[in-house]
Amino acid sequence: MYTLDKIVREFMIEDLGLESIDRRYSRFLSTAVSGLRDLIYDNIGSTEKEVILSVNDNDTVDLPSDYIDYYAIGISVGDELWGLGLNQNLTAVRKDDCGNKLSSGFINNPRLSDDTINSVDVVYYNSRGESLGRNYGVGGGNNSIGEFKVYPERGYIAVSGYSGGSIVLRYKSDIDFTNGDCVVHGYNVEFIKSWLWYKYVSKSRSHNLGQIQLALQAMNKARKKTQKQHLSFTAREFISAWKSGFKGSPRI
Amino acid sequence: MITTQRKISEQILRRLRGVTDETSFDEREIQLAVKQTLASIVRNRYFQGKQTETGEVDGSLFFTLEENEVLKDRLGRFYIETPSSSIALPFGVDIRKLWKTGGSSFIEVPIGFIDLYEGNDAYLLAGKSGFFREGNKIILVNVSEVNNPKKLNITMLLPFDRLDEDDSVTVPSDMVDEAIEIVIAKFANTSLLKQDETNDSNAN
Numbered sequence: 001m002y003t004l005d006k007i008v009r010e011f012m013i014e015d016l017g018l019e020s021i022d023r024r025y026s027r028f029l030s031t032a033v034s035g036l037r038d039l040i041y042d043n044i045g046s047t048e049k050e051v052i053l054s055v056n057d058n059d060t061v062d063l064p065s066d067y068i069d070y071y072a073i074g075i076s077v078g079d080e081l082w083g084l085g086l087n088q089n090l091t092a093v094r095k096d097d098c099g100n101k102l103s104s105g106f107i108n109n110p111r112l113s114d115d116t117i118n119s120v121d122v123v124y125y126n127s128r129g130e131s132l133g134r135n136y137g138v139g140g141g142n143n144s145i146g147e148f149k150v151y152p153e154r155g156y157i158a159v160s161g162y163s164g165g166s167i168v169l170r171y172k173s174d175i176d177f178t179n180g181d182c183v184v185h186g187y188n189v190e191f192i193k194s195w196l197w198y199k200y201v202s203k204s205r206s207h208n209l210g211q212i213q214l215a216l217q218a219m220n221k222a223r224k225k226t227q228k229q230h231l232s233f234t235a236r237e238f239i240s241a242w243k244s245g246f247k248g249s250p251r252i
Numbered sequence: 253m254i255t256t257q258r259k260i261s262e263q264i265l266r267r268l269r270g271v272t273d274e275t276s277f278d279e280r281e282i283q284l285a286v287k288q289t290l291a292s293i294v295r296n297r298y299f300q301g302k303q304t305e306t307g308e309v310d311g312s313l314f315f316t317l318e319e320n321e322v323l324k325d326r327l328g329r330f331y332i333e334t335p336s337s338s339i340a341l342p343f344g345v346d347i348r349k350l351w352k353t354g355g356s357s358f359i360e361v362p363i364g365f366i367d368l369y370e371g372n373d374a375y376l377l378a379g380k381s382g383f384f385r386e387g388n389k390i391i392l393v394n395v396s397e398v399n400n401p402k403k404l405n406i407t408m409l410l411p412f413d414r415l416d417e418d419d420s421v422t423v424p425s426d427m428v429d430e431a432i433e434i435v436i437a438k439f440a441n442t443s444l445l446k447q448d449e450t451n452d453s454n455a456n
Contacts (some may be wrong), residue, residue: 003378005291005378005379020345020348020349021357021360022344022360023344023359023360023362023384025360025361025377026361026362026369026374027362027374029374029377030374031379119413175373177376179376179379180375180378180379180380181376181379238261
């Protein structure tokens with residue numbers, strides 16, 4: 001199991017050829033954290049987490065502190081995650097903290113009254129009394145469970161039409177520090193070392209442009225290699241994926 | 253070779269008396285010069301080595317000073333008094349190790365660490381404690397009342413203040429030879445200078 005501390009130490013031994021830890025350790029540790037973040041933000045070896053979060057009275061759900069991006073938001077039904085629908089038009093706050101619905105901004109506007117908005121639900125019939133269904137292009141796409149929109153800069157998810165008390169959030173998480181250190185996937189190790197070397201060389205006045213270029217190339221190569229390693233799959237995974245694409249059905 | 257500062261000084265003294273008629277060399281002066289010269293040689297060799305390899309310092313020149321008491325200053329910081337002066341080398345190489353007996357070693361950090369790294373992910377030093385130097389103190393970082401070590405050991409490069417003239421030190425022979433030559437050259441040059449007995453003042 002690799003930790004950032006171990007990687008920084010290995011870097012100091014292998015690349016800098018040091019005999020003991022010197023006062024640059026904290027700088028390298030900070031640089032290593034940046035490297036790991038850079039990798040994770042590029043979706044390479046990122047960590048997926050799943051948490052159950054309660055819905056606040058004002059129809060918002062507070063995001064975890066290590067939230068970066070979501071993979072799925074839904075509810076747990078049996079063993080499965082049933083997703084809420086994404087609604088980009090969902091306003092950030094519709095209720096106050098006590099759960100009271102805020103007054104609509106359009107309520108006094110005759111062109112945008114509640115009646116106008118609700119008219120989309122009207123079922124239309126032609127002159128012969130045949131049902132035309134709803135207006136084409138109006139409505140639809142709604143999720144029967146509920147809808148959401150994430151406001152990461154505000155730190156919450158706005159939900160609508162969902163009456164349950166909690167939701168399931170499957171998300172890409174930031175680096176997970178435990179007691180100041182964090183576990184690093186083995187595939188990421190060489191990239192972080194090459195990142196450290198590139199950052200060290202590029203900030204050092206004793207290295208010329210050619211050396212910096214070489215370090216940059218090595219770092220990019222390590223990134224690609226790491227990405228490929230993460231994308232590699234086992235024979236079992238391949239067979240499973242291949243089989244799921246074919247369903248044997250009797251010829252009629 | 254295993255030697256003492258006194259042995260080196262005596263050797264220098266014998267040779268100086270052979271070169272000059274001067275007999276009033278102060279042995280303490282020579283011992284001081286030996287210390288300073290050895291420090292200069294170690295420093296120069298470190299930089300010479302750095303040009304070719306990693307700038308290693310011979311392990312035989314390091315000494316561990318044990319059980320230094322951890323104190324707390326009025327600002328609430330834990331520290332130990334620097335037990336001895338050392339030879340200033342880049343990146344804090346002169347302090348090889350600071351540690352609690354049976355525990356892991358402390359990591360040296362820059363003096364502005366607390367302000368600079370506050371809120372940074374590296375602030376906790378991957379769960380380790382650190383230290384920086386401030387005057388004659390070694391201030392401990394990430395140390396609280398809970399994990400405060402009562403005593404710390406420190407391994408330093410040639411801590412002359414804590415080494416007696418008769419304490420054995422293992423110094424490479426060529427380094428001893430170099431030190432002797434330098435000190436003799438210093439003292440011989442001074443003592444061989446002819447006294448200016450001619451009156452150069454202009455009579456007019």
